[in-house]
C-alpha cells in the first residue's frame with residue numbers, strides 16, 4: 001500500500017531555496033523506493049513573504065501548514081530585512097509559526113560523525129563520540145512572556161522589558177518530552193536553568209525534579225546555564241539529553257552544534273502535541289553565499305529524514321536517507337564548510353547528485 005503525505009515546503013530566504021530543492025529530490029527518490037507518495041505545497045515565509053505580502057507569516061501560510069502532515073522549513077532572514085520594525089521581521093514570522101502550531105518542543109541533536117571529527121574546532125579526543133540531544137522549550141520563556149516592549153519611565157527614560165515566565169504546566173510538558181527522549185537514548189537527562197538567581201528557574205527545577213519520580217530509570221542532573229556552557233566545550237561527552245528553556249536552549253544548541261564541526265550538518269524538529277511538526281536545519285539563511293551554489297544541503301536533507309522518522313513514522317525511509325548521507329561523506333564529498341585536506345570539494349547541487357547516486 002502506498003502511504004501519502006501532504007508536505008508544506010517553506011523555502012524562505014538566502015540559501016533556503018537551494019537546499020530545500022535538494023531535499024525534495026531526495027524525498028521523491030526515497031518515496032519511490034519505499035512506496036511513499038508526497039504532495040508538496042510551497043508557501044511563503046520570512047523575507048520572501050515580506051516582499052510578496054508585507055508580512056513575514058501570511059495567514060494563508062499558517063493555514064497551509066495546519067492542513068499538512070508535516071512542514072519542511074529551510075531558513076529565513078537576511079540583511080535586507082534587519083532594519084524593519086520587529087513585527088515585520090522574518091524572525092517574527094518564525095516565532096509566529098512556532099506559536100501558531102503550538103510547537104513547544106524543539107529537538108536539536110548534535111552528533112559528531114566519525115568522518116567529520118577533523119572539522120570540529122575542538123580537539124578530536126574531546127569531541128569524538130559526542131551524541132547530545134538538546135530539548136529546548138520553544139513557545140514560552142522570555143521569548144513570549146508579558147509584559148514586553150520598550151516603554152517610557154516617569155523620568156522620560158526608555159526602558160526595554162521582556163519577561164521570563166513559565167507556568168508549571170509548561171515546564172511539565174517539555175520535561176515529559178525530554179524524559180521520554182532520554183528513555184530512548186542513554187537515560188541521562190541534564191536540566192539546565194539559572195535557579196541560583198531566577199525564580200522562574202527555581203520553579204523549573206522543582207517541577208523537573210518532581211517529575212523524575214515517574215521516570216526512576218532516568219538519571220536526572222541539574223546544571224546552571226553558565227556552568228553548562230563551560231561543560232559543553234570542556235567535556236561534552238558527559239551529556240546525553242539536555243532539557244532547558246527557550247533562551248538558554250537557543251544559546252546552548254548553537255554551542256552544541258559547533259562541537260560537531262559545522263552547524264551546516266544539523267537538523268532539528270519542532271513538535272507540539274498533535275500534527276503537524278516542523279523540521280528545519282539548525283543553521284540560518286547564510287545570505288552571504290545565497291545563490292552561489294556553495295551551501296551545504298546536508299542539514300536540510302537530514303531534516304527531511306527527521307521528518308520521516310518523527311513526523312511521519314517512516315523509519316525505513318529515514319534510515320535510507322541517513323545512510324546516503326554517511327555514504328557521500330565516506331566517499332569524501334565535502335562542501336566548503338566541512339572541507340578538509342584530500343577531500344572532494346563540491347557545491348550544493350553536486351552534493352545533491354552524489355546523494356541521489358548513493359540512494360540508488
Ligand code: IPM
Nearest residue numbers: 077091092094095250253282
Ligand atoms: C533559532 C534561531 C531563532 C531563535 C531566531 C531566528 C528567531 O536563532 O531557531 O535558534 O532565536 O529561536
Ligand code: MG
Nearest residue numbers: 250251253254
Ligand atoms: Mg538560535
